[in-house]
Amino acid sequence: MNPPTLRLDHSAGPARVIASGDWRLVRMDRRPLWQPQPLPQSVELDGDGIERLDPSGAWMLLRTLAAAGVTADAIVPVNFHPAARAILELVRQNLTPSERMRPPASNWVVQIGAAAHRLAEYVGAALSLVGRVGAECVGLIRHPQQFRIKEFTAQVDAIFVQAIVLVVMMMFLLGVVFAYLLGRQALQYGANLYVVDGTTLAICRELSPILVAILIAGRSGSAITAQLGTMKFDDEIDAISVLGLSPWGVLIIPRLLALVMALPLLVFIGDLAGIGGSMLVADKQLDIAPAAFVNRMVSALDTATVVVGLGKAPVFALFIGLIASQTGLRVRRNARSIGLSTTSTVVQSIVAVILLNAVIAVTLVELGI
Helix, strand or coil, X not given: CCCCXXXXXXXXXXXXXXXXXXXXXXXXXXXXXXCCCCCCCCEEEEEEEEEEECHHHHHHHHHHHHHCCCCHHHEEEECCCHHHXXXXXXXXXXXXXXXXXXXXXXXXXXXXXXXXXXXXXXXXXXXXXXXXXXXXXXXXXXXXXXXXXXXXXXXXXXXCHHHHHHHHHHHHHHHHHHHHHHHHHHHHHCCCCHHHHHHHHHHHHHHHHHHHHHHHHHHHHXXXXXXXXXXXXXXXXXXXXXXXXXXXHHHHHHHHHHHHHHHHHHHHHHHHHHHHHHHHHHHHHCCCCHHHHHHHHHHHCCHHHHHHHHHHHHHHHHHHHHHHHHHHHCCCCCHHHHHHHHHHHHHHHHHHHHHHHHHHHHHHHHHCC
């Protein structure tokens, strides 16, 4: 038996593709001998040279032509043996819609348009979520007894209490490393005392808010998306609506409030842990006693710096919560979508935190704060 082969023939009339060889599953370990090239929308498929054909070979034949831009419905079979024609028609009729479609054009204009359309849909969904959450908050202000206090406390425990150890360890070690690297440079110029200024200002104003927000985005933001996505997958969100309850009031608002409350507290704890790590290195490496470290920190660290660092936290928390909630509610009803949405939440949240921090930093510098 000869291997499966395709050949393009332009000798007469419309474009004709000549198929020959053994088109069976046992020969599908060898790709058809074919140089892919663009074809007209309609071609004749000459099957006179086909020696053997089974459904797998027919599927491979149609897929090979589809890769050249010819849809299954645009193929006109000629010179086929009756049995081979019947197999080809049976496979063609049972192709899925995605396999029957013409491959999308790789035009950069089309790709830009599709990306713009997806972005517009995302922004519209985000604004819709903000509006629904805002309306629900107004309703809770009027009827505070409807607030889900048990769900709120459970989320505070998951987001705040269980994250304290991670935040302390991360920021303490960061304070140690940052003070050690800065101290090595300061020793060369006899500016040991200025290490206190650099570490405390950097930790309280920039490092602690950003890193704690990134930690919460990866830990709690992904958890919120996975929880909401799983509930949507299991029709639990629809069940909440059927019971006459608001999914936004039951599921989203407690999580948003828990994030907004927990993140500033975690940032403050991170400030203390980072300063503690810096103090340890200053004592062991730079001969700065803890009492001297504290006295220098009090004079170098003003209230505005601490307030700016803590003030960023609720903004970061609000965006992380909205991104996680929106992505979780847009999950499709399959397990793969839950995994992709969870990853998307982490990436979007980290990018949002970095962009927001840059905007806030530039704004505060322009305002002289």
